[in-house]
Amino acid sequence: MTADISYTTEEISKLLKISKLTVYDLIKKGELPAYRVGKQMRVDAADLDAYKMRAKSGKVYAAMPEAPIQQVQAQSATPSSKAAIVITGQDVSLDILSKHLERQISTHRPLRSYVGSLDSLISMYKGESDIVSTHLLDGDTGEYNVPYIKRLLTGNSYVVVNLVLRMAGLYVATGNPKQLLGWEDLKQPGLRVANREKGSGARVLLDEQLRLHGISPRQLSGYEQEESNHLGVAGKVASGEADFGVGIERAASMVGGVAFIPLIQERYDLVMLRKPEHAQWIESVMAILKSEAFHRELRPILGYDLSQTGHIVFENEGI
Structure with missing residues (x-):
């Protein structure tokens, strides 16, 4: 029976012929109700059918064409009544950050998206993600991240903060x-x-x-x-x-x-867009990055230097 069937985000991506990041955007906007089973997010068939019916009538958010962003999975999700915070990147430190956010913020739910640095910044430019991680070297200056961020997020207000040195x-x-x-x-x-x-x-x-x-x-x-x-x-x-x-x-x-x-x-940094609706959770992220509880979980990880964790690297006020 349809009521007994549920789909992973990857299966929905294939069924609707859209990127998995777009699936998360639909969930973030409340178009697709989702729930967590362990570390995996699932959508019931009935909810997917209801979304498709609304799409046919033109009453839903328009899904984007298939995007070249791969390896996207959810590791934390709660009922869709909560606003989502999409966190992109592949490092385990981001999973730990997501866990701390889930514990401390009752009004939002963190969603993890496993994509690379440049695709993460592009997804932020498109409005598809909220916290992106990046470790992009500009060979001409020897600087990490900021040259790329300045070019891609021109006109936006944002803060760049160090997560770890690796x-x-x-x-x-x-x-x-x-x-x-x-x-x-x-x-x-x-x-x-x-x-x-x-x-x-x-x-x-x-x-x-x-x-x-x-x-x-x-x-x-x-x-x-x-x-x-x-x-x-x-x-x-x-x-x-x-x-x-x-x-x-x-x-x-x-x-x-x-x-x-x-x-x-x-330098493995986080980028967060400064918007009025982001102020509460940005403050929580900054507090987590500087907390002893967070550092205690990161210290045993080989190759991590936490001497700059939580340090603001660059800020831009936008236009």
């Missing part, structure tokens, strides 16, 4: 058989790379370093093949399918047969 570098096989000790060593002929998807912070880091060191991506076998997360990249190196990949220290420690070559400390 070590990024190269994943290599145990023993480092290719002797890759720095970016310059990627000029070595015949190297195979396990690459990340376009728009991810790790992909931008690699591309910027290749550009700065005069290395053509065409020199690297496997450059066009993409993995969606750090563990996938580390796994390719561990299996011998690639000689190196770019990522963060924590993932290397989780995969056997992989060593980590630290090369740069990256």
Whole structure:
């Protein structure tokens, strides 16, 4: 019976031929009632049918065409009477932040969207997300995040605050058989790379370093093949399918047969749009970032530096 059927957000995305981020936008706007089962959000078939009937009559929010944003999942949702806070990014620190927000804010529900840094900023520009994380290196200035944020969020009022500092570098096989000790060593002929998807912070880091060191991506076998997360990249190196990949220290420690070559400390920041309706939860986010309870959960994570956590990096008042 229809009453016994429910759908995941991924299934709804395929049924309606829209992006999964759009599904979350429909939920955020109250068009699709949703509920949580463990870490997964589901929508009853009856509610989906009701939405489709309203869509046919032109009485619902217009869904966007399929967007190139992948790997979106919900990890926290409550009944749709609460306003949603969409948090984008792939780091575990964001899951911990989401958990703290859910405990402390009774008027909102956090929704997690697992997308890369550049796609996160674009989703904020489109009004699809509320808290975005980013670790994008501008190779010309050596600055993280702010140059990209300024270009994409022109005219908006926002605050950029540090979440964590993390070590990024190269994943290599145990023993480092290719002797890759720095970016310059990627000029070595015949190297195979396990690459990340376009728009991810790790992909931008690699591309910027290749550009700065005069290395053509065409020199690297496997450059066009993409993995969606750090563990996938580390796994390719561990299996011998690639000689190196770019990522963060924590993932290397989780995969056997992989060593980590630290090369740069990256600033992993949060961006929040300043709007009157956001004031309450922005204040809560800032308090959480500076709290001992939050820091206590982050400290054991390998490669995290919390010395700047909660520090405001940049603010823009908009037009």
